[in-house]
Amino acid sequence: MLSISNDTAAAKPEDLGDRILDAAASCVLAYGVDRVTLAEIARRAGVSRPTIYRRWPDTRALLAALLTARIIRVLRDLPSRGTGREALVERIVAVAERLRHDDVVMSVFHSAPELAMVYIAERLGTSQQILIEAVAAELKTAQRDGSVRAGDPHQLAAMCLLITQSTIQSAQIVAPILDADALAAELTRALNGYLRP
Incomplete structure (x- = not known):
């Protein structure tokens, strides 16, 4: 052995x-x-x-790395299926849906709120920075084709992160009002409305 x-x-x-x-x-x-x-x-x-x-120096750092790895894997597994606002919004909504059903990510949100709150209220984590960079790059392309309004792509991407992150973490409390399909439809509408020229 x-x-x-x-x-x-x-x-x-x-x-x-x-x-x-x-x-x-x-x-x-x-x-x-x-x-x-x-x-x-x-x-x-x-x-x-x-x-x-x-x-990793401790369990907390290891769990943060675990969350980052899972989030980045979802982003990698769901590449953009085109250019422009609609393709970008479709990808963001798909990533949100996949993360909402990730047992590990949701376990951290629900069983370790103090860890989750660090990345919700105190500072951007590695995965959030990667998500912002990825969305900002796609926003620049969509701005060139005229499907996304003018503005700093990183600021727009950060706001998309806030909208989507809130949807992921709070979906459970509005489930009686917004089932999974309705939630995805409303998130799509919110992001398209925010980004539309």
Whole structure:
């Protein structure tokens, strides 16, 4: 049987990081955010705790990396299906819908509000900055074709983030009024209205 240290040495760095993040995700789903420990993540990933500490200083940093990885994966998996405002809004709504159904992301929102609040009210996280950059780039293209109003693309993208993030985090409380289809339709309408020239 291979020891943990031999297993760690044989793994590629990106594979090891993914394995640790996958273990963290399984811990979040099994125990909730508050009861996740680095020891259990290490056990599930088949690595030592020092291996995790070489990448992340604590559980909170590891969970932030997990959220970033999941959000970026959704963005990558849902590429734009064209140019212009309508294609961009369609992509934003699709990303929001996928994140709203991501068990790990929603577990953090619901079981660790203090962690979520850091990225809702205090500072932009890495994934939020990446989302803003991606949307701003598509907004510039849409502005050139005339389907998006004039304005600083980063400011417009930041506002799109706020609108969409609010929709994701609050969808559950308005579910009796806005089911999933209605929520997507209204988010589409809101973003198109905001961006239309």
